[in-house]
Amino acid sequence: MRSEPSILHLDLDAFFAAVEQRDKPSLRGRPVVVGGIGPRGVVSTASYEARAFGARSAMPTHEARRRCPPGTAFLGGRFAAYRKTSAVVMSLLREVSSVVEQVSVDEAYVDLAAGEQRDLSADGVRLLAEELLERIEAETGGLTASAGIASSKMLAKIGSDLEKPRGLVVVAPGRELDVLAPLNVRALGGVGPATADRLRTFGVETVEQLRRLALPDLVSIFGEAHGNGLHRLARAQDDRPVVVERETKSISAEETFETDVADRARLESEIARLAEGVCRRLVAASAFARTVTVKVRHPDFSLQTRSATLRHATDQAGAVTDLATRLLHGVDVSSGLRLIGVGVSGLTTHAQVELDLELGGLGRVEPAPEYEAVAARVEPAPAGMVTEATPAVAWRTGADVVHAEHGAGWVWGSGRGRVTVRFEGPLTGPGPVRTFAVDDPQLSPADPPEWRPEPVA
């Protein structure tokens, strides 16, 4: 823990929903829910208007639909738009300090002590943060963020959460325990539902109460690592540094089916498709993986994983598919699967594989004969499943489109061979709605709209 409040945590408020409201003027001031909009989707982000009706992150979308009034927008999400806005925010943070740790698309830590900020007093950093929040709002087209500044990451993060939205909390050094004491233990990073439940059986609900538990008791209840961690967290002891780069340790892809799938051929074609995607990302990262994991979720929601480790690391989709398919053979799929996933871990760099080659290793896996029999049975994905080949099914609600005659807009809804588009953007007022045939040649997908007015030259 530092002696000065020099770690800033920034969190964009209801980020996905806020980007949607910026880019879709007709949704401003109205409840917006972004997430999976299929029968098994869950909510990623609910706008504050939607939260007023009880919609929450991680809630099944059908539950959010039940709670929210008619007229609530349910959107599938536009990650390119979120990344574009996020990049603007992250570059603003890097102007404050070169040491920025991006935790996710909407969240980051900034080490103010590594920047040019010389006044690290509580007043000094508050002034800095106020300017930063204003600049973020201006440069993102009106998105708000919340910030916490403290002597540790933990307190900075807790601070950013205390007065959302558009909150700014500076935890002065020496005040950490006072801030922490009355909070529910769930406020501590690493304390989820399971840990909170167990603590409750010991009569512990607040951080204050947690602090009264002795270290040996915590270790005997939660084990060495977690017990020690809780003991430290309750005392605001956190000296984790702000780190710019995080090493990728695993890559995975998974898919939840709209209805449970028991057909092995279909499952194996899904595995091949997921392995392709995973290996594309491996190649892009110049990495090779040794361990392959298959993950399945059964209809009763129970989770099962099967993994195996290759003798030599690979980035070849064929090798990953073969092994993953073999692992699936050890899984009972007779009552159907709800989800299937493929992951790789035990990542090594290109250089290490080169070394391996020099030492006479193969570097890439030759499929063993018993794998080949399996591979031969893997069928290509059925034609209708390849989305790029069938743009007619790709009109996702909320997606950006452009019409040759009417200009830029977004998909308001589609079905029964029709697609309805609202023609508006971040720089227009609410726009008109028009309906087209799904295969209207004048209509095509578009990039996320620009929210910054053309600079006046």
Add this chain to the structure above:
DNA sequence: TCTGGGGTCCTACCCCCG
């Protein structure tokens, strides 16, 4: 209409090896 997708870390257990 039950409950996403992409990750990280930890623990328990098994097996192998010296």
Add this chain to the structure above:
DNA sequence: TCTGCGGGGGTAGGACCC
């Protein structure tokens, strides 16, 4: 050869995070 012990790798699953 048997037994005990500890370390390390591999595997499976749980908890947690955004």
